[in-house]
Amino acid sequence: QKEVEQNSGPLSVPEGAIASLNCTYSDRGSQSFFWYRQYSGKSPELIMSIYSNGDKEDGRFTAQLNKASQYVSLLIRDSQPSDSATYLCAVGNYNQGGKLIFGQGTELSVKP
Amino acid sequence: GAVVSQHPSWVICKSGTSVKIECRSLDFQATTMFWYRQFPKQSLMLMATSNEGSKATYEQGVEKDKFLINHASLTLSTLTVTSAHPEDSSFYICSAALRDRVSEQYFGPGTRLTVT
Numbered sequence: 549q550k551e552v553e554q555n556s557g558p559l560s561v562p563e564g565a566i567a568s569l570n571c572t573y574s575d576r577g578s579q580s581f582f583w584y585r586q587y588s589g590k591s592p593e594l595i596m597s598i599y600s601n602g603d604k605e606d607g608r609f610t611a612q613l614n615k616a617s618q619y620v621s622l623l624i625r626d627s628q629p630s631d632s633a634t635y636l637c638a639v640g641n642y643n644q645g646g647k648l649i650f651g652q653g654t655e656l657s658v659k660p
Numbered sequence: 661g662a663v664v665s666q667h668p669s670w671v672i673c674k675s676g677t678s679v680k681i682e683c684r685s686l687d688f689q690a691t692t693m694f695w696y697r698q699f700p701k702q703s704l705m706l707m708a709t710s711n712e713g714s715k716a717t718y719e720q721g722v723e724k725d726k727f728l729i730n731h732a733s734l735t736l737s738t739l740t741v742t743s744a745h746p747e748d749s750s751f752y753i754c755s756a757a758l759r760d761r762v763s764e765q766y767f768g769p770g771t772r773l774t775v776t
Contacts, residue, residue, distance in 0.1 A: 591768060594764070594767075642763065645692070645717070646694075647694070648694075648763060651703065652702075652703045
């Protein structure tokens, strides 16, 4: 059973701090990695994609991938109350026809 | 870019009736679309993968005769919940993938179905 595990939440950080979200996956053949943000009652929104080892930065978001350790993370700098949401890690393997395996999500709360 | 719409956004129907949900990719062609359902406080559950012009591939445990999926064009997929029951009440979300990045999925806004 291919699995994606995220650190259990909820995670609470003060406004302006760095939020760190972690994810591990079991399928070594995975090639694509995504972070989605989901506000309560809404559908997921793609915020980061990463395909190769290392860091990828986009504004206040940085995704980090380490395929050897089967680990992917998301850092949110200067966290804002509007970042409060559930963050879903998703892992894809092209051999699976584009299907994504989702983690259970980590709820982030940014306190003003 | 990569905008996906769903219609309706919410629907209430009586037990035993059928409901159709549409999923459209507005600014790109989607060879592959996916259908998920989500219960409160739970993660997404993939129901089926829909490829344009071919039969959908259903996940284990999903009744294909109950959840009919049609992907008639590169921009439209539909999910029909047949003979709906209260336990089918859920948040149904579709996603569409770009042709050359099949795992990079963009989600529609979702359809909240309530069966009374």
